[in-house]
Amino acid sequence: MGAPIKKRKSFPVKIGRVTMGGGQPVVIQSMTNTDTADIEKSVQQTMELSDAGSELVRLTVNVDAAAQAIPHIKEKILAKGYTTPIIGDFHYNGHTLLTKYPECAEALDKYRINPGNVGFGETHDKNFKQMIEVALKHNKPVRIGVNWGSLDQTILNRMMDENGRSANPKSAEEVTIDAMVESALSSAAMAREYGMRPEKIVISVKMSHVQDVIKAYTILASKCEYALHVGLTEAGMGLKGAVSSTAALANLLQQGIGDTIRVSLTPAPGGARTEEVLICQHILQSLGMRQFQPSVTACPGCGRTTNTLFQEMSQDMENFFREKLPEWQKKGYIGVESLKIAVMGCIVNGPGESKVADIGISLPGTGENPKAPVFVDGKKVTTLEGPQMMTHFKKLVEDYVNQKFGSH
Ligand code: SF4
Structure with a gap:
């Protein structure tokens, strides 16, 4: 912006x-x-x-x-x-x-x-x-x-x-x-x-x-x-x-x-x-001068989230993009480098940041209902929970990429 x-x-x-x-x-x-x-x-x-x-x-x-x-x-x-x-x-x-x-x-x-x-x-x-x-x-x-x-x-x-x-x-x-x-x-x-x-x-x-x-x-x-x-x-x-x-x-x-x-x-x-x-x-x-890879917006974490899930998930998404990007580029997914993901630690800024990303997940902070709403293009589409949360989120991202960038 x-x-x-x-x-x-x-x-x-x-x-x-x-x-x-x-x-x-x-x-x-x-x-x-x-x-x-x-x-x-x-x-x-x-x-x-x-x-x-x-x-x-x-x-x-x-x-x-x-x-x-x-x-x-x-x-x-x-x-x-x-x-x-x-x-x-x-x-x-x-x-x-x-x-x-x-x-x-x-x-x-x-x-x-x-x-x-x-x-x-x-x-x-x-x-x-x-x-x-x-x-x-x-x-x-x-x-x-x-x-x-x-x-x-x-x-x-x-x-x-x-x-x-x-x-x-x-x-x-x-x-x-x-x-x-x-x-x-x-x-x-x-x-x-x-x-x-x-x-x-x-x-x-x-x-x-x-x-x-x-x-x-x-x-x-x-x-x-x-x-x-x-x-x-x-x-x-x-x-x-x-x-x-x-x-x-x-x-x-x-x-x-x-x-x-x-x-x-x-x-x-x-x-x-x-x-x-x-x-x-x-x-x-x-600086917004060039796009090389999808970006992951992640919060720094604070006393409102005492688990490491959001850190692991942010790291996992960075690795996921690094692995997948060459494949997507080979398939001719034009513009996929500009994809924006948000992985947020709690409800304070989670939904807000998630809504402005292409796909965002707002993880539950300490004491919150252990469910994570997922937003796609600004709209809440589902809620994830349980140990498979990461796998499901990645699947959602992959489907989104195939749909949005694969139809050229
Ligand atoms: S989103 Fe929640 S957990 Fe993350 S830094 Fe902000 S208040 Fe702390």
Whole structure:
């Protein structure tokens, strides 16, 4: 509900079969953490990320073996039916690798260039130009990805000096943010001089503090119409990483800023890399920008409900949707992702929330009659009770889905 978010105007950029910017829905991307030279593992993780919902997958291309692996990775994922565009992440030696391995340059769908890591002075300009020329030759877009941990020190030092001489000097943080934006825009201007069209350029200015990243992107967005890749860099682990990323991304997306997003989550040892993709989906879905899976509205519970039934049922429904969604999508159930279910703990808010969902169940709280009214499209249709309640509710949901989405 609520007014749709008005997206900032940006150039559309085509990356393989995916278009970002130009008013298109925000695209989710992620990055592998395998050794790219290990072709089997990199193929496997690229497919896992893609299955989880990553619409673009980036891989490190740091050494000869990684560059040599890229065409094989591309070939293998295509053979398995994965058309997910792959992006090469280059630092320091991208100009050399892209020139030395044209098959790698051709297989990649986009190159990420960090202008802070392409050399210094004249070498910087020469290396940067070389990468742009390869991109032009292979007709590939680039991301000019500035990161504050590797910000071009020549730009930062110059801007710090200028600031020091100013009558009203800014804080060091403000100058750093300005330098991030300057590095991105001057690099984009350079790429344009070499012949790159704006529809081939994506920009990012990632920082690791929420307020800084919001400020940097807000300034950047006001100064250009390039498609923007938005993310909080080095977000950290688990809950903290998820919350910080959400705080930053939600603010920017709400302003219409961001054409593609990534959540840079540090996985727990042995944890799933795909977690960062799911967080991106949840962010976009909670902002009402995209729908990925049916949503379960569940109450937090309180002293009015002392059993765990509503928690188990909410969890069970989440799992149920995760399992069933691929099957429903395969059957062509268009719009099933927008299904809304409510699982509520007692009579206080139970019937109200259940009535605004497609299907809702209001479970009995402590001391209530042990019966659970079920509402479908706002109307009470039945009352469930007993140990089979969960099974019956799931059956009702499945029937509803088949009827509503299966008749196309
Ligand atoms: S619906 Fe009932 S059990 Fe759930 S939080 Fe509200 S008052 Fe508590």
